[in-house]
Amino acid sequence: MMGSENDDESHLHSSKEEMENLFLREDGDPLTINHVNGDKSNSNYRSAMSTLSDSRHPSIVVTPADSDPLFAPPSYYRESRSPRSKPNGGDRGSSYLEPPSYADVIFSPFDDISEINGSEDGGSRHSQSSDSLSRSPSSLSSDYIKITVSNPQKEQEATNSMIPGGSTYITYQITTRTNLSEYGGSDFSVRRRFRDIVTLADRLAESYRGFCIPPRPDKSVVESQVMQKQEFVEQRRVALEKYLRRLVAHPVIRNSDELKVFLQAQGKLPLATSTYVASRMLDGAVKLPKQLFGEGGGASSVEVVQPARGGRDFLRLFKELRQSVSNDWGGSKPPVVEEDKEFLEKKEKMYDLEQQIINASQQAESLVKAQQDMGETMGEMGLAFIKLTKFENEEAVFNSQRARANDMKNFATSAVKASRFYRELNSQTVKHLDTLHDYLGLMMAVQGAFADRSSALLTVQTLLSELSSLGARAEKLEAASSKVFGGDKSRIKKIEELKETIKVTEDSKNVAIREYEQIKENNWCEVERLDRERRADFLNMMKGFVVNQVGYAEKIANVWTKVAEETSQYGRESS
Amino acid sequence: MESTEQPRNISGSMQSPRSPSSHPYLSVSVTDPVKLGNGVQAYISYRVITKTNLPEYQGPEKIVIRRYSDFVWLRDRLFEKYKGIFIPPLPEKSAVEKFRFSAEFIEMRRAALDIFVNRIALHPELQQSEDLRTFLQADEETMDRFRFQETSIFKKPADLMQMFRDVQSKVSDAVLGKEKPVEETTADYEKLKHYIFELENHLTEAQKHAYRLVKRHRELGQSLLDFGKAVKLLGACEGEPTGKAFSDLGTKSELLSIKLQKEAQQVLMNFEEPLKDYVRYVQSIKATIAERGTAFKQHCELSETTKLKEINLDKLMLTRSAKVGEAEIEYREIKAESEEATRRFERIVKRMEDEIVRFQEQKTEEMGVAFHQFAKGQARLANSVADAWRSLLPKLEASYSV
Numbered sequence: 001m002m003g004s005e006n007d008d009e010s011h012l013h014s015s016k017e018e019m020e021n022l023f024l025r026e027d028g029d030p031l032t033i034n035h036v037n038g039d040k041s042n043s044n045y046r047s048a049m050s051t052l053s054d055s056r057h058p059s060i061v062v063t064p065a066d067s068d069p070l071f072a073p074p075s076y077y078r079e080s081r082s083p084r085s086k087p088n089g090g091d092r093g094s095s096y097l098e099p100p101s102y103a104d105v106i107f108s109p110f111d112d113i114s115e116i117n118g119s120e121d122g123g124s125r126h127s128q129s130s131d132s133l134s135r136s137p138s139s140l141s142s143d144y145i146k147i148t149v150s151n152p153q154k155e156q157e158a159t160n161s162m163i164p165g166g167s168t169y170i171t172y173q174i175t176t177r178t179n180l181s182e183y184g185g186s187d188f189s190v191r192r193r194f195r196d197i198v199t200l201a202d203r204l205a206e207s208y209r210g211f212c213i214p215p216r217p218d219k220s221v222v223e224s225q226v227m228q229k230q231e232f233v234e235q236r237r238v239a240l241e242k243y244l245r246r247l248v249a250h251p252v253i254r255n256s257d258e259l260k261v262f263l264q265a266q267g268k269l270p271l272a273t274s275t276y277v278a279s280r281m282l283d284g285a286v287k288l289p290k291q292l293f294g295e296g297g298g299a300s301s302v303e304v305v306q307p308a309r310g311g312r313d314f315l316r317l318f319k320e321l322r323q324s325v326s327n328d329w330g331g332s333k334p335p336v337v338e339e340d341k342e343f344l345e346k347k348e349k350m351y352d353l354e355q356q357i358i359n360a361s362q363q364a365e366s367l368v369k370a371q372q373d374m375g376e377t378m379g380e381m382g383l384a385f386i387k388l389t390k391f392e393n394e395e396a397v398f399n400s401q402r403a404r405a406n407d408m409k410n411f412a413t414s415a416v417k418a419s420r421f422y423r424e425l426n427s428q429t430v431k432h433l434d435t436l437h438d439y440l441g442l443m444m445a446v447q448g449a450f451a452d453r454s455s456a457l458l459t460v461q462t463l464l465s466e467l468s469s470l471g472a473r474a475e476k477l478e479a480a481s482s483k484v485f486g487g488d489k490s491r492i493k494k495i496e497e498l499k500e501t502i503k504v505t506e507d508s509k510n511v512a513i514r515e516y517e518q519i520k521e522n523n524w525c526e527v528e529r530l531d532r533e534r535r536a537d538f539l540n541m542m543k544g545f546v547v548n549q550v551g552y553a554e555k556i557a558n559v560w561t562k563v564a565e566e567t568s569q570y571g572r573e574s575s
Numbered sequence: 576m577e578s579t580e581q582p583r584n585i586s587g588s589m590q591s592p593r594s595p596s597s598h599p600y601l602s603v604s605v606t607d608p609v610k611l612g613n614g615v616q617a618y619i620s621y622r623v624i625t626k627t628n629l630p631e632y633q634g635p636e637k638i639v640i641r642r643y644s645d646f647v648w649l650r651d652r653l654f655e656k657y658k659g660i661f662i663p664p665l666p667e668k669s670a671v672e673k674f675r676f677s678a679e680f681i682e683m684r685r686a687a688l689d690i691f692v693n694r695i696a697l698h699p700e701l702q703q704s705e706d707l708r709t710f711l712q713a714d715e716e717t718m719d720r721f722r723f724q725e726t727s728i729f730k731k732p733a734d735l736m737q738m739f740r741d742v743q744s745k746v747s748d749a750v751l752g753k754e755k756p757v758e759e760t761t762a763d764y765e766k767l768k769h770y771i772f773e774l775e776n777h778l779t780e781a782q783k784h785a786y787r788l789v790k791r792h793r794e795l796g797q798s799l800l801d802f803g804k805a806v807k808l809l810g811a812c813e814g815e816p817t818g819k820a821f822s823d824l825g826t827k828s829e830l831l832s833i834k835l836q837k838e839a840q841q842v843l844m845n846f847e848e849p850l851k852d853y854v855r856y857v858q859s860i861k862a863t864i865a866e867r868g869t870a871f872k873q874h875c876e877l878s879e880t881t882k883l884k885e886i887n888l889d890k891l892m893l894t895r896s897a898k899v900g901e902a903e904i905e906y907r908e909i910k911a912e913s914e915e916a917t918r919r920f921e922r923i924v925k926r927m928e929d930e931i932v933r934f935q936e937q938k939t940e941e942m943g944v945a946f947h948q949f950a951k952g953q954a955r956l957a958n959s960v961a962d963a964w965r966s967l968l969p970k971l972e973a974s975y976s977v
Contacts, residue, residue, distance in 0.1 A: 362805070366798040408942070535816075
């Protein structure tokens with residue numbers, strides 16, 4: 001592609017940061033939003049969310065005094081809400097609600113403004129002057145956090161005796177600018193490698209079960225072989241930035257300790273990789289034989305708070321697998337099922353929605369390509385006519401040639417102008433319709449949240465059925481023991497041990513049920529929030545898209561109207 | 576026999592006659608394409624309606640049925656008889672099979688044929704042509720007979736192509752210094768030839784892009800249609816107000832898709848086709864250049880031969896040979912031929928001078944119209960796009976308060 005395409009992309013990138021128009025206009029009152037406090041306790045989530053949901057309304061765009069109904073004065077930023085980075089035709093100066101979402105964070109108001117140059121004289125109602133309302137610093141909220149990922153560097157693995165030569169890996173500089181009080185400072189930077197991101201993601205998945213956690217970038221081993229190193233690194237850098245921004249945009253996750261540590265702790269990332277697999281592998285290996293032979297106590301209540309994984313969880317996995325099979329076959333269904341129907345319906349709706357989003361995002365891509373092609377071909381045609389004009393002028397013998405060359409020149413330059421407008425229209429369209437792409441990622445997060453619920457339910461069901469079989473065993477032993485006069489010492493001992501196990505299992509069951517209930521609640525809140533945000537996001541997207549189309553169509557119409565006027569002497573119908 | 580009359584000022588269908596009764600006029604229209612015949616032999620016939628008050632013509636109005644090959648016949652005859660004149664070009668013969676009978680193609684061809692005949696009718700010399708009269712008036716059987724008779728004698732397009740190539744190769748040979756060309760080498764004429772050849776290149780490129788632009792319109796229309804459908808489906812998954820908003824968006828998108836398809840057709844007919852016509856015209860000029868080259872060659876060669884014969888004759892006269900009588904006859908014959916060749920050549924030169932002026936003026940006018948039509952169409956399209964999207968905004972605004 002031409003060099004200017006790269007410009008477009010980098011503009012795309014920086015504009016994404018810039019396009020933080022965020023307006024909310026209530027009937028008068030400024031919003032005061034309570035921070036979701038730093039308490040990670042999940043039970044606070046609900047109360048926090050309800051506070052926010054009460055105070056939050058979709059924006060009402062107010063028509064200002066001046067003529068353009070699409071302009072509205074800014075009022076203020078919503079606090080503690082990261083606005084979407086999705087531009088909504090911000091150049092058009094329209095105002096929209098930026099709902100909280102998984103998107104990017106507020107930008108600094110001193111960033112460079114739109115790449116769209118050359119405001120056309122007269123013409124469009126939507127002037128592109130930089131009175132683009134969102135830019136005024138005074139409208140900035142008092143609360144922001146912005147993350148940038150930059151500066152990829154190669155580093156050497158510390159000498160590892162097992163692998164000769166030492167391998168290299170890439171680290172990225174992660175810079176945070178914030179005024180949130182939970183963070184130590186206002187501006188800090190750490191270096192992290194991709195493995196650290198994986199660790200962060202895993203830890204978040206453990207701590208925030210039931211939440212719609214933005215999916216992390218892929219490991220994509222194959223791609224890293226296939227792509228040029230630079231391209232791959234750049235792609236990954238962009239993906240990391242997007243991911244981290246989404247994390248801080250999430251109202252609950254942004255306050256997580258794991259994230260804070262990740263963003264702030266200098267040096268090596270002090271987060272243990274998943275509490276299960278790697279670090280405990282040795283542990284698990286030792287305990288494995290006991291587990292396999294059904295000893296070593298019941299599942300501890302700590303462990304039930306997590307889904308069964310590999311390593312030391314073989315036994316649990318087997319049990320839960322057995323349970324899920326028996327569930328499927330309509331075996332004993334524990335009573336924790338009644339809401340399932342509603343849940344299943346919701347799940348299906350989500351699935352349908354996901355399919356339609358996929359479809360729409362594909363068609364959006366085609367639309368973007370078609371607009372791009374139109375612009376390109378229009379430009380190429382204009383250039384061909386410019387060459388013709390030059391040629392005619394050089395070779396002109398007759399006045400009729402000069403006149404024709406003149407007409408041609410107007411035509412050609414207008415075609416080139418129109419072509420530029422198409423390109424600009426398109427780069428804006430991409431930003432708007434990107435909302436659809438973003439939601440694909442979010443749908444995945446929803447799937448994750450639902451999966452958390454299912455696996456938690458499975459754990460509960462497993463424990464319940466284990467309890468019931470333990471109980472049955474105890475009964476049998478007691479019955480047998482009571483037949484023996486004076487007690488059966490060995491049996492009595494077994495019964496006692498069994499009762500111990502039952503007690504532990506009972507505790508675990510209660511913990512598991514609590515966990516399950518909590519996850520259900522998290523699910524519900526998240527889905528509610530997602531639905532609300534999605535509604536606002538999609539409305540914004542549509543509005544942005546439409547305003548953009550209108551603006552550029554007007555510009556293009558002006559260009560051609562002028563040419564039609566200039567050639568009006570030829571205005572009779574051709575035969 | 577070539578026409579040497581003074582051209583009358585006959586107005587055609589493109590100009591309104593000042594006073595219909597007294598002012599001579601000749602107006603032709605090509606209309607009503609009808610598909611005739613079956614299978615491979617199917618073809619389109621057109622109604623050619625002539626309105627005139629010229630005495631050479633039968634009556635004020637005459638309607639005949641003609642097919643494409645009849646037009647080709649006319650063009651070939653004129654090309655033979657009116658050397659030096661840029662014969663108006665015909666639309667291409669061949670077309671992709673499945674496209675050959677599409678409504679759009681037929682309409683484009685009809686329009687092009689209409690322009691073709693009218694250009695002839697407007698041309699001061701060509702309008703006098705007997706062949707034109709035959710074409711406009713002869714009944715169908717007579718026309719068929721003429722067509723079959725003449726096609727074998729006169730040059731076919733393939734022959735013309737060969738002549739183009741000859742001219743081109745001669746020019747390049749001269750540049751490469753391969754042989755001493757029997758070519759005119761006046762500066763002005765060289766400039767003209769160079770201009771024409773270069774012009775064709777530029778025009779062809781512009782026309783190619785114009786054609787691609789038509790395709791882009793169609794593609795954009797298609798993608799708007801698909802996008803609209805997808806967005807409507809997405810809306811069906813969502814509750815209010817998003818669902819309704821998506822549905823409205825999708826509907827507008829589908830509507831605009833139709834407008835884009837229409838504009839695609841307009842651009843094709845009103846812009847790309849005139850550009851193609853321009854290219855064809857230039858190619859016709861190249862054919863005339865080839866003819867001029869041939870005529871020049873003949874004129875030179877016969878001049879040479881005449882001189883030689885004259886020298887020979889003088890020699891024989893001096894020696895009082897018995898062959899003098901024979902030689903004298905030969906000499907006179909050659910001289911007459913040579914003079915005729917020279918006259919033909921000079922007529923071509925003169926005609927071309929006038930034709931070039933006419934051509935440039937005509938093309939300025941026609942391109943002006945094409946640019947105007949294109950600009951109007953694009954402005955109209957852009958405005959309806961703006962209007963359509965704009966009409967959504969109040970609804971979207973309303974959605975926010977739901």
